[in-house]
Structures are given as structure tokens and as C-alpha cells.
Amino acid sequence: MVLPRAAKTQRRTRIxxxxxxxxxxxxxxxxxxxxxxxxxxxxxAEVAGMSKPNLLYYFRTKEAMHRALIDRVLDTWLDPLREFNAEGNPVAEIRSYIRRKLEMARDFPRESRLFANEVLQGAPHIEDELKGPLKELVDEKAEVIRAWAKAGKIAKCDPYHLIFAIWSTTQHYADFDVQVRAVLGQENAGDGRFEDAARFLERLFVDGLQVREQPSSDYTEEI
Amino acid sequence: MVLPRAAKTQRRTRIxxxxxxxxxxxxxxxxxxxxxxxxxxxxxAEVAGMSKPNLLYYFRTKEAMHRALIDRVLDTWLDPLREFNAEGNPVAEIRSYIRRKLEMARDFPRESRLFANEVLQGAPHIEDELKGPLKELVDEKAEVIRAWAKAGKIAKCDPYHLIFAIWSTTQHYADFDVQVRAVLGQENAGDGRFEDAARFLERLFVDGLQVREQPSSDYTEEI
DNA sequence: TGATAATTTGACCGGTTGGTAAACATTACA
DNA sequence: TGTAATGTTTACCAACCGGTCAAATTATCA
Known part of the structure; x- marks a missing residue:
């Protein structure tokens, strides 16, 4: 037999x-x-320490490798959002979501950049995942947030844009790491920027979501 | 003479x-x-409607084209931050910065993606710009924000991470446009998402920056 | 151990890509 | 108008890149 890479239906060897x-x-x-x-x-192949034809023995094409990688990583990448719990305390849930997303930006920046690269260039390989599983998950969680707002537990706000804001601010520290480092300067060599970011973002979102009597727009017009 | 692309010192032809x-x-x-x-x-070459060697007549290499493009775009890209005015009303300044950045994400998404692509892949061509001009500009504006906070005009916060948050949330709508569209669904075909985003973000940042007596962390521990 | 299946690699192929050379066409201007 | 400088194109090259093939090597197990 000569096509073990098609051995998807059969039992997989240890090797x-x-x-x-x-x-x-x-x-x-x-x-x-x-x-x-x-x-x-x-x-x-070089990073993997094997020859090019050997890679192609396990994955028929470059695309197949990419797809297998995406499939494998996408699930765990969405875990933090899945953990979002409707029964929990709203502010605590949002706060912990931010914290977990920031931890992932710190600990798994490559996964973040993988998707960023993909989406940035028009998501040619993951369009289905975006419009399918991702959209459904976000719809579900957006509904939760909307219910919280309706019940007066948090300030009224567009739940989708809230999720976008949390995504963008947290993933920024993975995707634009070089820029963040360049702007903050050499002294921030360690992981300190993640702790600073956590403090800032938790405060920003928590304060921004507190229920308050007067709408914020009042502040607009002074001067 | 046969190297007019080197005609940098001489007067440029109309053509x-x-x-x-x-x-x-x-x-x-x-x-x-x-x-x-x-x-x-x-x-x-195809997009430009000319032949490949003709491009290479004006720019010696692909890199030279890229660099010329970056040089040209970077300046205007940073304009909104430059307009940030120390003498203005703090909240109004931040609000208008957010609005301008969102407008740029809407009107100049290609410029945003150009830098996003570059930074995402380690900024191999613009490292100097990041550590030089960009850092200096951000340092200057961060100082302004810090002064506002010290004077009690806005809540105390890390000015660098505030700027990062504004960058990431606004540019998200340009860089991750496909994802935003996919999640929001077909019905958001027009520019409506930008108006929604503007409402959400202005509110988020303005409320998050209001001076308040009790620190927000009080809310953490309930339940 | 030996035979069979699974794994690995060097050599190679066709298409693409960045870039060149030189001939050809056009413009500017005396 | 004539001519020199500027602009454009066709043909081409060498390196690269995704992928194949057949031979060689290693693992599996009766």
C-alpha cells in the first residue's frame, strides 16, 4: 500500500x-x-525537521496542511467565548472573558496571528467557519448580553460591538506585538505589558458597562 | 541616459x-x-494597467515600491493622532479622535490593512518607523493624556494602553471587515455598522474615562 | 528472520516570480 | 523638423515553489 496519508478511515499509527x-x-x-x-x-519542513516530500506524504497539499491546522486550532480558540455563562454575574463574566482572552494573546500569540492573517486577507480559507459556527456562537452570546442589559444588570449597549471591542483590544497584544513593544520601548521586555493591559481593559469595560442614570452623551457638548 | 527611475535628484517629468x-x-x-x-x-502591473517591466522602470524592485508606498501613506495615517490637542476639552478630544479613526477605517481600509499586514508579520519593512517617529508621537500624546488625568479632567488610566485600545477597536472594522460582516450577517451591507460602532465606542470610552470617586474594582467581588 | 507494509528521501518537473536586456516607440526641445 | 532623452514592450533568465516519482530505508509482525 502506498497512500497512508489517506488513512483517515483506518486506525492511525503511533508514528x-x-x-x-x-x-x-x-x-x-x-x-x-x-x-x-x-x-x-x-x-x-525545515522547522519540522523533515524533508518536503515527507510532509506531503502526510498532507497531500499545502492547503490541506493549512486546513488541518485551522480545524485543530479554531475550536480551542473559541473556548473562552463558549465559557461565557448566562447564569453568572454579568460584570464578572465579562471581566473574566477579557482576562482569558488576554491570557490567550500572551500564551498563544501564534494562534491569534494565524487567524488574523487569514481574516485580514479576506478569509479565503475560513469563510464558512466565520459565517457558520462563529456567527452562531456570537449570536448566542450576544443574546445573553442583550438580556443582561434588558434586565438592567449592565448598561444598554450593542452586544456585537461589545464583543468586537473585547476581541480587538485583547488580540491586539498578540497580533500587533511588535508595534506594542516598539511604542512601549525596550524596558517592557517581560510580560508586564499584559498585566498593564489587563488592568486598563478590565477597568475600561467594567466602568463603561455600569448602569448609570444620565446617558453619557451629556458630556459631549461641554466646550 | 537610461535610468530615469533614478531621477530623484532631478526634476520629475509630468509623466x-x-x-x-x-x-x-x-x-x-x-x-x-x-x-x-x-x-x-x-x-x-495588471491593476495599474501597465506592463511589468514598465513598473520596474519606475521602481527598481518590489521592495522599493512597497517602501515608497509606506512612506507616502504613513504620514497621513498618523494625522488623526497628530491633531490630538492638549488645549482642547479632554473628553471631546478623545471622542473626536475615535470618530476620526473610525472614519478612516471606513474610508481608507486599504491603508489600514497595509500596515496591519506589515505589523502582523513582524514589521520587517517598517521597524524603524515604529521605533522612531511613531513612538515619539505616541510618547508626546501619552504625556498629554497623563497630564489630563493628573489634573483630574479624566479618570486615571495608562495612556499608552488607552491609545492601543482606540487603535485596535477602530482599525478592527477595517482590518477584520470580513469577520465583522460575517458575524453581523448580510443585512449589514451598508455602512450602518460604522455608525453603530461609533455610538458604542464613544460611549464605552467616554464613560470609561469619567472621573468617579470609588474605584471600579469594587464591582469585581460581588458574587 | 523474512516478507510485507509504512515511511523517508533525492532527483526531478512544470509553472510562477522577481528582475534584466535590448529593441522599439514616444516625447521634449533646440 | 531632427535628435537626444524618456518611456514602453517583447523576449528571456535564473531562482523558487508546489508537487510527483521511484528508489531506498525502516518498522511491523507472522
């Missing part, structure tokens, strides 16, 4: 699992840093 | 200015959509 693991790890490294088109199979 | 303009416009279109490595000179 198959190990090598596929190695390859996907290397693919994450390379794809997240260069985007799909910017990455070459040779690069991935 | 030179026109063609370079055409090329940079096409380069913006292509680079912003595909990133540097993902773009080909042929693509740019």
Missing part, C-alpha cells in the same frame, strides 16, 4: 500521530508568521 | 509623476489585500 503533530506545530509557526501565501512547504 | 501615482495606487490595492510576499509585480 503517524507523532509526525502529523510535528508538522502542524511547524505549520503553526510558519503560517502564523508569514500568512498562507507567504509560507513555503520548505520552510515548514 | 513620471502620473505613472508613479498610478503604480502606487495599484500597489496599495494589491499589497493591502495580499501582504508583501503574497503580492506579485504582475498583479500590481
Amino acid at each position: 503517524q500521530e507523532e509526525k502529523e503533530e510535528q508538522i502542524l506545530e511547524a505549520a503553526l509557526e510558519v503560517f502564523s508568521a508569514n500568512g498562507f501565501r507567504g509560507s513555503t512547504i520548505d520552510q515548514i | 513620471q509623476e502620473e505613472k508613479e501615482e498610478q503604480i502606487l495606487e495599484a500597489a496599495l490595492e494589491v499589497f493591502s489585500a495580499n501582504g508583501f510576499r503574497g503580492s506579485t509585480i504582475d498583479q500590481i
